Amino acid sequence: MARKTGSHSEITGPKIRAEAQRLFARHGFAAVSMRQIAAAVGVQAGALYLYTSDKEALLFDLLKTHMDELIAAWRAEAPAGAEPLAALEAFVRFHIRFNLERAEVVFLSYMELRNLSEENFAVIEGLRKTYETELEQILMAGQAAGVFLIPDTKLATMAIIAMLTGVNTWYREGGRLSRATVADIYWDMVRKAVGA
Amino acid sequence: MARKTGSHSEITGPKIRAEAQRLFARHGFAAVSMRQIAAAVGVQAGALYLYTSDKEALLFDLLKTHMDELIAAWRAEAPAGAEPLAALEAFVRFHIRFNLERAEVVFLSYMELRNLSEENFAVIEGLRKTYETELEQILMAGQAAGVFLIPDTKLATMAIIAMLTGVNTWYREGGRLSRATVADIYWDMVRKAVGA
DNA sequence: TTTGATAATGAACGCCCGTTCAGTTAGCGT
DNA sequence: ACGCTAACTGAACGGGCGTTCATTATCAAA
Numbered sequence: 134m135a136r137k138t139g140s141h142s143e144i145t146g147p148k149i150r151a152e153a154q155r156l157f158a159r160h161g162f163a164a165v166s167m168r169q170i171a172a173a174v175g176v177q178a179g180a181l182y183l184y185t186s187d188k189e190a191l192l193f194d195l196l197k198t199h200m201d202e203l204i205a206a207w208r209a210e211a212p213a214g215a216e217p218l219a220a221l222e223a224f225v226r227f228h229i230r231f232n233l234e235r236a237e238v239v240f241l242s243y244m245e246l247r248n249l250s251e252e253n254f255a256v257i258e259g260l261r262k263t264y265e266t267e268l269e270q271i272l273m274a275g276q277a278a279g280v281f282l283i284p285d286t287k288l289a290t291m292a293i294i295a296m297l298t299g300v301n302t303w304y305r306e307g308g309r310l311s312r313a314t315v316a317d318i319y320w321d322m323v324r325k326a327v328g329a
Numbered sequence: 330m331a332r333k334t335g336s337h338s339e340i341t342g343p344k345i346r347a348e349a350q351r352l353f354a355r356h357g358f359a360a361v362s363m364r365q366i367a368a369a370v371g372v373q374a375g376a377l378y379l380y381t382s383d384k385e386a387l388l389f390d391l392l393k394t395h396m397d398e399l400i401a402a403w404r405a406e407a408p409a410g411a412e413p414l415a416a417l418e419a420f421v422r423f424h425i426r427f428n429l430e431r432a433e434v435v436f437l438s439y440m441e442l443r444n445l446s447e448e449n450f451a452v453i454e455g456l457r458k459t460y461e462t463e464l465e466q467i468l469m470a471g472q473a474a475g476v477f478l479i480p481d482t483k484l485a486t487m488a489i490i491a492m493l494t495g496v497n498t499w500y501r502e503g504g505r506l507s508r509a510t511v512a513d514i515y516w517d518m519v520r521k522a523v524g525a
Numbered sequence: 526t527t528t529g530a531t532a533a534t535g536a537a538c539g540c541c542c543g544t545t546c547a548g549t550t551a552g553c554g555t
Numbered sequence: 556a557c558g559c560t561a562a563c564t565g566a567a568c569g570g571g572c573g574t575t576c577a578t579t580a581t582c583a584a585a
Contacts, residue, residue, distance in 0.1 A: 135579035136532040145532080154395060159441060163359035167573060179575075180533050188573070204351040216331045244440055291499050292518055299491025303391045310484075312498075318480045322488055332562040341562080363543060375527040376563050377544075384543065 146184050148174050153191050156235040162192055162245045192245060193253045199238040200260035206231060207267060217275030218329055224268055225323050228297045229316045236301055243298070263291055272327065282328030293323055342380050343371050349387050354433040358388055358441045388441060389449045395434040396456035402427055403463060413471030414525055419520050420464055424493045425512045432497055461486055461494070468523065478524030489519055 150171040157164045167188060171178040185191045212223050232239045242261075246254055269290040275281035283289045300315060310318075348369040352361045363384060365375040378499035381387045409416050428435045438457075442450055465486040479485045496511060506514075 135534050137534095138581070140532055140581075142430055142532075159443075161357070161359055163357055164444070166571075178537075178573080182574070221522075221556080231366045235466070239534090245353075248360070251542055265348050274580045288511065288514050289518065291495055292515065295495025295498070296488045296492040299487055299495075303487050310481075315484065315551070318484050320479050320489065322485065326518045328521055331564050332551045333564095334551065336551075336562055338562075362541075364541085372562090373564055374543080375565075378544070379562070 142184070145174065145176065145180075149181060149218065150191070150195060151183050154237050157192065157195070157245060158240050162241075162248045163189075188250065189250060190243070193249055195238055196242050196245075196249070196257050197260075199235065199242055200257060200264070203231060204260065204264055204267075207264070211267070215285070217271055217278055217280050218324075221270045221275065221281075221327070221329075222324065224271060224281075224299060224322055225293075225320045228317045229300055229319060230312065232301055233304060233312055238303055239298070262286060265294060268293060275327065275329070280329055281322050284302070289327060293326070296323070338380070341376070342372065342374065345377060345380050346387070346391060349393050350433050350437065353391070353441060354436050358384075358437075360446045373453060384442065385446060385449070388437070389445055389453075391434055392438050392441075392445075392453050393437055393456075395431065396453060396460070397489065399427060400456065400460055401462075403460070407463070413467055413474055413476050414520075417465045417471065417477075417519065417523065417525075418516055421489075421493060421516045422512045424490070425496055425515060428494060428497055429500060429508055435494070435497055444464065461490060464489065471523065471525065476525055485523060489522070492519070 137176055137211055145262055149170065149302060153170050156173060159176075171181055171190075174181075181191075185194070204205045207224070210223070210227060212219055215223070242257070246257060249257065269286055271282060272283055272286045272289055272293075276283050276286060300319065304312075304315065345366065349366050351359075352366055352369060361410060363377055365373045366387075367377055375386075381390070403420070404419055406419070406423060407444075408415055411419070427487065438453070449506065464481055468479055468482045468485055470476060472479050472482060492517060496515065500508075
């Protein structure tokens with residue numbers, strides 16, 4: 134017993150995060166025990182504490198990494214200096230694609246925020262606000278340019294994000310529509326909703 | 330000790346449901362113990378079992394009651410034989426108002442479904458589907474009448490409901506906008522989204 | 526081949542969990 | 556005033572929880 138043959142932190146570390154993400158998404162943070170995560174990884178519970186300070190830090194790490202990657206991915210592919218209409222279309226398609234690709238952690242980031250400490254919650258909320266602002270700025274630019282007709286850009290931001298994120302609740306691989314078709318249809322509805 | 334002065338099941342029963350709803354919504358089903366609920370009510374944990382068979386039944390009862398009341402309330406106030414446009418407007422305003430009035434249990438019904446047994450989950454899912462169908466039929470009628478221009482009524486149904494329910498995540502009493510104003514703005518966006 | 530760092534064990538800590546039940550008190554019709 | 560029933564207590568059940576730590580086996584550099 135003790136150290137196992139072929140054991141390395143570069144393997145065990147990611148494995149712990151992956152299994153924690155999977156289990157948290159499936160059963161909920163509070164309903165999953167450290168012993169369950171350890172069993173899924175193939176170690177004893179005590180070994181997890183070589184990789185995380187406590188259970189909440191494990192959740193926070195998953196959410197923080199996700200939000201950072203979400204914002205970075207959008208900024209990397211957002212069309213620089215594009216017309217508001219093209220920028221909005223890019224955002225809609227990006228949001229649907231990215232969130233469907235990472236359904237587990239997206240689910241977590243909507244469901245398990247209340248299990249974070251006050252400070253950690255504030256960090257994630259801040260990153261979410263940052264992401265939302267990216268959309269709101271597109272809407273404001275379009276409104277200013279007369280391309281969009283929006284009664285309230287703040288509400289439109291929340292409405293569009295809720296609508297797009299909602300795809301994750303019903304979309305199933307191999308269903309009636311492909312991801313691309315879903316994105317087409319949602320883009321049509323969003324475009325009309327902002328009066329363009 | 331034992332029975333308390335002035336104790337009645339017609340008082341304790343609702344009190345248990347109210348406190349359970351409040352605590353489940355605030356901390357999550359799995360994170361709330363029967364002892365916490367009992368303490369909030371002012372009884373010992375064992376007394377809860379005079380009112381519920383187990384913890385899950387307590388949650389199911391809250392969700393089932395809510396869904397029944399949601400559907401009944403909509404059917405009671407849905408304009409009979411109205412034009413699709415008027416029916417859709419009524420639905421939008423109803424959904425926002427009803428969900429804001431019952432924010433706690435609405436939150437529960439979106440977050441805690443996975444804590445139900447398979448059979449209980451199916452019951453709630455069925456009721457949700459029933460409610461969604463009410464909206465979809467309005468959309469189909471409007472589409473058939475040429476009043477709406479919707480690429481896919483199923484997706485439009487999910488999109489609209491996600492968008493409307495999203496109000497609950499950001500709306501705070503005493504904020505910038507009144508409930509009525511929020512409903513006005515959302516109705517404007519929904520109307521445009523369906524091409525009317 | 527030795528040796529220090531790394532990765533993991535497994536037992537233990539105190540604590541809380543959902544649920545049951547024999548016993549006790551209050552309400553209330555007679 | 557009595558007696559039955561409804562309401563609740565408090566202790567107990569077996570079990571799981573997050574976390575710590577002394578110990579041990581493996582890895583990798585010298």
